[in-house]
Every structure is written in structure tokens, then in C-alpha cells.
Amino acid sequence: MSSQPATDRNGARTSLRLLLPPGGTALPLRIAVLAPPWIPVPPGGYGGIEAVVELLCEGLMARGHDVTLFAAPGSRSTARVHALLEDAHPDAIGSALHDSDHVACAWEEVEQAAARGQPFHVVHDHSAFTALAMADRVGVPVVHTIHGAFDRDTTRFYRRHGHKATLVAISRSQAASAPTGVRIAAVVPNPVAVDRWALKTDKEEYVLWIGRMAPVKGAHLAIEAARLAGRALVLAGPVQTGHEQYFREKIEPHIDGLRVRYVGEVGGAAKQRLYANARALLMPIRWPEPFGMVMLEALASGTPVIAFPEGAATEIVIDGENGMLVSDESEMARAIDQMGAIGAIDPARCRASVAERYDIAVTATGYERVYRYAAGVALASAALAPHIQPNRDLRASGHSVR
Ligand code: UDP
Numbered sequence: 257m258s259s260q261p262a263t264d265r266n267g268a269r270t271s272l273r274l275l276l277p278p279g280g281t282a283l284p285l286r287i288a289v290l291a292p293p294w295i296p297v298p299p300g301g302y303g304g305i306e307a308v309v310e311l312l313c314e315g316l317m318a319r320g321h322d323v324t325l326f327a328a329p330g331s332r333s334t335a336r337v338h339a340l341l342e343d344a345h346p347d348a349i350g351s352a353l354h355d356s357d358h359v360a361c362a363w364e365e366v367e368q369a370a371a372r373g374q375p376f377h378v379v380h381d382h383s384a385f386t387a388l389a390m391a392d393r394v395g396v397p398v399v400h401t402i403h404g405a406f407d408r409d410t411t412r413f414y415r416r417h418g419h420k421a422t423l424v425a426i427s428r429s430q431a432a433s434a435p436t437g438v439r440i441a442a443v444v445p446n447p448v449a450v451d452r453w454a455l456k457t458d459k460e461e462y463v464l465w466i467g468r469m470a471p472v473k474g475a476h477l478a479i480e481a482a483r484l485a486g487r488a489l490v491l492a493g494p495v496q497t498g499h500e501q502y503f504r505e506k507i508e509p510h511i512d513g514l515r516v517r518y519v520g521e522v523g524g525a526a527k528q529r530l531y532a533n534a535r536a537l538l539m540p541i542r543w544p545e546p547f548g549m550v551m552l553e554a555l556a557s558g559t560p561v562i563a564f565p566e567g568a569a570t571e572i573v574i575d576g577e578n579g580m581l582v583s584d585e586s587e588m589a590r591a592i593d594q595m596g597a598i599g600a601i602d603p604a605r606c607r608a609s610v611a612e613r614y615d616i617a618v619t620a621t622g623y624e625r626v627y628r629y630a631a632g633v634a635l636a637s638a639a640l641a642p643h644i645q646p647n648r649d650l651r652a653s654g655h656s657v658r
Contacts (some may be wrong), residue, residue: 266466285627286322288366288376288396289313292383293358294349295343296330300345301523302468302494304446304518304549305382305403308619311447312380317622324376328364338365347497359386363394363410370395378627380422385413391420397630399424399623403445405544405567411435422630427568430546443628444622446547450611453556456532457603462488463532463592464559466522466550469495469503474540474564477585479516481538484589488514489538492530494521531557536595538581539563540588547571555579555610558603562591577601578609 295303298310309325313335323335328344329338335551340361345354362379369376381387391398398421404410414423415437422441425431431440452492463485465478475491482489491511495503505547510516524531531537537554539545545567552572554561561579563569573579579601580591594600 278375283323284320285377285624285631286369286374286646287316287324287627288362288369288379289316289323289325289335290359290362290379290381290383290387291327291331293328294345295328295352296344297325297327297333297337298331299523300528301521304547306551307549308446309382311616312623314449315447315616316624318616319620319624321624322348324365326358326365328640340365349496352386355384355551356387359383359390362387365393366396368576377631378596380623380627382383388421388557389413389417391417391657397422397632399626401632402430402440403546405430405546406433406435406438411438414438424548424624424626427571429567429570433544433567442622442626444626445614446549446552446621447615447616448549448552448556448610449616449621450556450607453553453607454528454532455556455558455603455607457558459535459559459603460533461489462534463536463538463562463595464490464492464530464554465538465540466492466527466530468493468499469507470499471502471506472541472543474538474542476502477540477542477588478511479507479540481540481585481588481592482516484586485592487535487592489516490530491516491518492520492522505640528557529552531559532561535560536592537572538588538592539569540585541569543567545569546570552610552614555606558607560595560601560603560606561587564588572610574609578606 266494289309291297291309292305294588297306299306310333313323313325313333317334325333325335325337326340327337329339330344332340340358345351348354366376371451376396379396381398388400400421403425415435418438423439424444426445426446427438431443434440435449463482466473467473469475478489518529531554537559539551541564543566547568551561555578561573563573563581565581573581575581582588582591
């Protein structure tokens with residue numbers, strides 16, 4: 257594997273081999289993980305990316321790497337935490353002001369580490385868009401995890417800037433939806449810490465919808481499916497800026513505190529109880545869901561997932577084994593009916609289905625290989641792991657990467 261050229265702070269081309277540990281491949285790496293600036297790690301409530309970052313740092317530290325986490329103030333981690341801005345910005349998600357401020361400060365820290373003779377071997381970016389757009393302006397290889405879906409604007413963005421980093425997709429379906437010209441180097445699934453979720457086998461009668469209140473996540477369709485099934489529905493999640501009208505018009509009129517209960521944004525033990533006691537999690541999504549952490553959390557709690565077959569739901573949900581894939585609200589209602597039947601879906605099997613595939617170690621070892629690949633370090637074994645296939649193989653194999 258050849259080293260990649262990079263540009264140092266004076267604009268000179270440097271070989272990244274100079275930044276790499278000498279010799280062997282098992283040496284610990286110095287890794288800078290860049291979280292978004294909006295929500296502290298771990299998140300107290302909503303925050304899928306922040307939940308992933310927490311577990312990834314934990315997994316990388318457990319594997320002996322030297323990890324610095326650049327994140328919003330208030331963050332905690334087994335990694336060294338460095339907050340770059342004065343405040344978190346949970347109500348300004350996507351703000352260019354905070355994103356560019358956060359990334360410019362991070363790039364300064366990365367340069368200073370190199371100046372001190374302690375250069376990072378790799379920067380792993382989970383933040384919004386500035387870091388990728390400016391990834392060729394920092395003298396360290398950048399790995400960028402794509403956390404969102406490809407739409408018209410992000411397609412243009414990734415086409416223009418994607419080559420500046422090693423791009424990682426979080427599901428096969430997300431990788432498959434990458435626009436032509438956007439090279440996905442690997443698919444590394446998000447993790448879940450299964451043992452942090454209590455397995456419950458005797459369920460209550462309600463079904464659960466949890467997430468951000470956005471039309472693509474389908475809370476309004478969950479209301480319809482639960483109504484058709486005659487089942488109580490609990491809704492949980494924040495109404496983020498820009499979605500107030502959707503909530504006011506499509507959700508609020510149905511909340512009666514009985515058949516449809518809205519508990520707002522939840523976290524901690526209350527969230528765990530909601531998952532564990534629910535008869536099923538409803539995922540009536542209408543977008544190419546890049547991943548969907550809520551599915552992993554429900555399954556870890558022994559709660560089956562009934563989902564529309566969109567995006568990563570088709571990978572996480574194994575139809576008939578840990579949930580059901582259904583095409584619309586009517587089918588979802590019928591599936592809800594079946595969830596009560598004896599022997600329908602085994603809660604222990606739900607939990608095992610994520611423990612087997614989405615353990616922290618799977619994610620940490622996956623990224624470790626990507627880092628070495630990005631940094632140009634020869635791998636101990638020539639091939640990447642089966643779930644970490646380079647793009648060429650990924651396409652040739654019909655995306656059978658796990
Ligand atoms: N979440 C939470 N409290 C809520 C709603 C959501 O803690 O009231 C968390 C949820 O547990 C999950 C994350 O927010 O970890 C949502 O991540 P997901 O990947 O499902 O959705 P997205 O990132 O697309 O919003």
C-alpha cells in the first residue's frame with residue numbers, strides 16, 4: 257500500500273510515511289477523533305453520532321491506541337477529551353458558524369501536535385461538512401464517516417470533496433447509494449454496547465416509536481399503524497429546529513395521553529425502560545436510512561423491530577427472526593398483531609442478532625484497519641477484513657461485506 261501525499265502547513269507536499277510509526281503494523285496509533293460540535297459525548301438524550309463516537313473511542317482505547325477526542329464541552333470518554341468551543345450547540349445543529357469554528361480549532365490542534373513531535377497518524381472525522389471540505393488542508397490523513405444519506409446537495413458535496421479523505425459508509429445500502437465518482441473505501445457498521453441494555457422478555461402492550469420528529473422518520477405513519485392495530489403507541493424524541501410545523505400539524509393533534517402518548521426527549525434509565533417494555537419498535541421510515549441506532553438499541557433490549565424496507569433497515573432487521581419488514585402502515589398493523597402471538601419473535605434472538613453483528617469490537621477493529629489503510633501502513637495481512645472491503649471488491653461482490 258503506498259503512502260498518500262499530503263500538504264503540510266506551508267503548502268509543501270510531504271510523505272505521510274514520515275508521520276507513521278516505524279516498522280510493524282501492530283504499533284498503537286495516535287488517533288484524533290473529531291465529533292460534531294453540537295452535543296456532548298456521550299449524549300444525555302438524542303444523539304446517534306455521539307453515541308457511536310463514545311463507543312468507538314472506548315473500543316479503540318481498549319485496543320491500546322492513543323485517542324484524543326475533540327468534542328463539544330461536557331463530553332466524557334476513556335479517551336483524552338479536548339473541547340474546542342466554549343459551549344455545546346444542541347439547538348443549532350448544522351450551523352456553519354459553529355462547524356467551521358470547531359474544525360478550524362481542531363486543525364490547529366492537529367498541527368500543534370505535529371509541531372510538538374507527537375503527530376496524529378490519522379484524524380477520524382464524524383462532524384458535519386467543514387472537516388471533509390478542508391481535509392486536504394491538514395497534514396494528516398483524514399478518515400470521514402458518512403453519517404447521512406445522499407441527497408441532491410450532499411451528492412454534489414461528496415463529488416467535489418470526497419476524494420480528500422478515506423470515506424467510510426456505515427451500511428451496505430448507504431455504500432450502494434453512493435453517487436458515481438464517490439469512492440467508498442469501506443463499510444464499518446455502527447456499534448451497540450449490548451450489555452448496557454437490559455433484556456426483557458415479558459413485554460407490555462404498547463408499541464414504541466423513538467427518534468427525531470422529522471417526516472422521514474415516520475412518526476405520523478406509526479400513529480396510523482398503531483391506530484389500525486388498535487394498539488397504544490408511545491412516541492419519544494425531540495422536535496428539532498425546522499420540524500415544529502410537522503409536529504404541530506401531523507403529530508400533536510393525535511396525542512391523547514392514552515392511545516398516543518408523547519413523552520418528549522428521553523435518555524438514561526427512562527429510555528431503557530421504554531425500549532425494554534415495548535412490544536415492538538416501529539420504524540415506518542421513508543428515506544434511505546443510513547443506519548438507525550434505535551433499531552440496535554431496541555433489539556439489544558429484546559424488542560423486535562417492525563420496519564419499512566428502506567436503507568439499512570433491510571440489513572439490521574432479519575425478517576421473521578428479529579422483527580418484520582413490511583411495506584406500508586396496513587402491513588405494519590398486521591405485524592403488530594402478530595407480535596403478541598406465542599413464539600412469534602424471540603427476545604433473546606433479537607438481542608443475539610445484534611450482539612453477533614454490531615459489537616464494539618467489530619467497529620473498532622474495522623476502523624483500525626481503515627486507519628492503517630488510510631495512513632498507508634502495510635497491513636499485517638494483505639487483505640482487509642471481510643466487512644472492510646475496499647470499494648472495488650465491494651461493488652464486485654454485490655456489497656456482501658459482512
Ligand atoms: N434518542 C434519545 N432520546 C430520544 C430520541 C432519540 O436518546 O428521545 C437517541 C436514540 O437512542 C439513538 C439516537 O438518538 O441513539 C438516534 O439515532 P438514529 O441513528 O436512530 O437516528 P438519527 O441519527 O438519524 O437521528
